Amino acid sequence: MSPIIFNQNMATYKKKYKPEGKKEQQQVEEMESTTAEVFNTLDETASKSEQWIEKNSKLLFTSLVAIVVIFLGYLAYSTYVVAPNELEASNELAFPRKYFDEASTAGSGIDSLLTLGLEGADGKYGFIDIAKVYSGTDAGNLANYYAGVSYLQMKQYDKAIEYLGKFDSDDEMLGPVALGAMGDAFADINQPKDALEYYTKAANKRDNNLTTPLFLYKAAQTAMELxxxxxxxxxxxxxxxxxxxxxxxxxxxxxxxxxxYAAE
Structure with missing residues (x-):
């Protein structure tokens, strides 16, 4: 706002109110002085802002261009790299899952089926390679879960804990089940304190009528053991x-x- 406008405002103010008596005149003069100071301050601030913008216009424009470039780069990366990579990883996951599913219903030879799922075959990736090659994708994350559960069934508890620990999900079922599986692994290697911790985490991860009471029960039984x-x-x-x-x-x-009774 220019000083001319401020002066017009002051003139308008003087026309609107005519003081009566010295006391009121003094009050009006004080008010006018304060108002003028405010207007002057605003004027100085506006001027300084304009000067700063003018002085840094090149920097501001460069920053704006950089932000746009970053956004467009992210958009292109998501569209042309992340999405295709995600689809490719998901397709790769179908091969080892076939063996994992077969193992869940097989009467014998379970370990050999689980090993095929973990290591892959015929030039196809298994869960281990998918988790490594496609790290950062949803399918890569899910491969950690399948690898962890496979190792748990094969009684290779350290590896089960390693891969399950890499898996992260807020899914209603998979999230609690993965934590509960870690609890099972710790229980099987006789580390009940760790088992209790993960059973409790599994029970609290999601609130439903299937996983929550199951892991509350396991946590309670482990607490009894401790x-x-x-x-x-x-x-x-x-x-x-x-x-x-x-x-x-x-x-x-x-x-x-x-x-x-035991607590008494």
């Missing part, structure tokens, strides 16, 4: 109060009583 009876009673009670209709909710009262 002689943390009060914690066990609390976990069993949570099943009774919130998941009474689940499979774990059946006869839960006897487990609560056993934990409470």
């Amino acid at each position: 002689k943390e009876f009060s914690k066990a009673a609390s976990l069993f009670t949570k099943i009774k109060e919130n998941y009474a209709s689940s499979e774990q909710g059946r006869d839960i009262e006897k487990f609560i009583n056993a934990a409470k």
Whole structure:
């Protein structure tokens, strides 16, 4: 805003109000002085802003161009690199999953099927290679899950923990199941404290009537093993109060009583 406009504002202000008496005249003069100072300050600020913009216009334009270039680069990367890579990884995952699914229903030879799924065959990637080559994709992340569960079934617990630890998902089922599988692996290598930690995480990951009571129950049983009876009673009670209709909710009262009795 220019000084001319400020002066017009001051003139308008003077016309609108005519003071009566010296006291009021003094008050008006003080108000006019304050208003003038405000207008002058605003004028100086506006001038300085204009000068700064004028002085840094080249820098501002360069920054704007850089932002646009970055955005367009990200868009191009997502469209022409990430999306095709994601599709390719998803297609690769179909081969080892076939063996993983066969192993889940096979009566024998399970380890050989799981190994084919892990290592691949006939020039096709297995879960291990997909997790490595397509790291950062959804399919690569999922390959870590399948690899971890495969190693768990083969009783190679350290590798199971390694791959399951790389998997991350907020999926209603896979998220809790992966954490619960880590709990199983720690339980099988006789590390109950770690098992309890992961069973608890699995129970809290998602709230549903399938995985939550299952892992609450496993956590409670592990707490009993660790002689943390009060914690066990609390976990069993949570099943009774919130998941009474689940499979774990059946006869839960006897487990609560056993934990409470042991805690006394």
